[in-house]
Amino acid sequence: MLSPADITDRLNKLGESKNSPDGYTAAGVLLILFERDGEYWIILNKRTQKVEHHKGEICFPGGRRDILDKDLTETALRETWEEMGVGASSINVLGVLENTRTTTGYEITPTVAWVSHPYQYDIENDEVEAIIEIPLSILFSQSARRDEAKIVAGQVVNQPAYQYGGNVVFGATARILNNFASVIGERN
Numbered sequence: 001m002l003s004p005a006d007i008t009d010r011l012n013k014l015g016e017s018k019n020s021p022d023g024y025t026a027a028g029v030l031l032i033l034f035e036r037d038g039e040y041w042i043i044l045n046k047r048t049q050k051v052e053h054h055k056g057e058i059c060f061p062g063g064r065r066d067i068l069d070k071d072l073t074e075t076a077l078r079e080t081w082e083e084m085g086v087g088a089s090s091i092n093v094l095g096v097l098e099n100t101r102t103t104t105g106y107e108i109t110p111t112v113a114w115v116s117h118p119y120q121y122d123i124e125n126d127e128v129e130a131i132i133e134i135p136l137s138i139l140f141s142q143s144a145r146r147d148e149a150k151i152v153a154g155q156v157v158n159q160p161a162y163q164y165g166g167n168v169v170f171g172a173t174a175r176i177l178n179n180f181a182s183v184i185g186e187r188n
Contacts, residue, residue: 002184004094004114008181011095011112024107029062030080031110031180034117039178041138048129058132058169072109085122091115102172110176134164135169139181
C-alpha cells in the first residue's frame, strides 16, 4: 500500500495546473483519503435535492472559487469546512491532480488530502444529504468500474463510472477518481 508520502511524491511529478481558460469557471474540490482497518478510503458527499445543480449526485466537497481564496486548494478547504465541518487544521494536503473540465462550464482543480479517522462530520443539511465512504480499492475493481457512453460535442465518448454500496459515481467525480487511480497506479 502506498503511504501518504508516496502519493505526495506522485502528485508532485504532475507539475502545476494551469489557470482556467476563458469561458470556464474555476472550482476546487477535495479528494479526501483516510485509513481504516489497514485500507485507504475516499470521502464523498451525496448532494441534497435542495441544491440548485446536480441534485442527489455523489461528488467531492468543493465549489467555485471565491474572490478571497488565494488558490483553488483554499477554495476546496473552505468548501469542505462549509459542507462537512472538516476544518483545514485537520487536513493534510498531499498535492493537486490535473484539472478536469465539465460540460456545465467548470474547470475543476482537485486537491488530494489526508484526514485522520475517525472524524466527526458536521454536515450542512441544505447541501449534503449524506457522507459516503468508499474503499480506494474500488478504483481498481473490474466489478465496481464500468464505462458509460455520453455524447460530448456531437461525439460518443466513453467515461468511467463506479458503483459501490448502492451508489453510482459518474461524471466529473468519476473522471477525477479515474485520474487519481492512474496517478497512484496501485492495484489493491
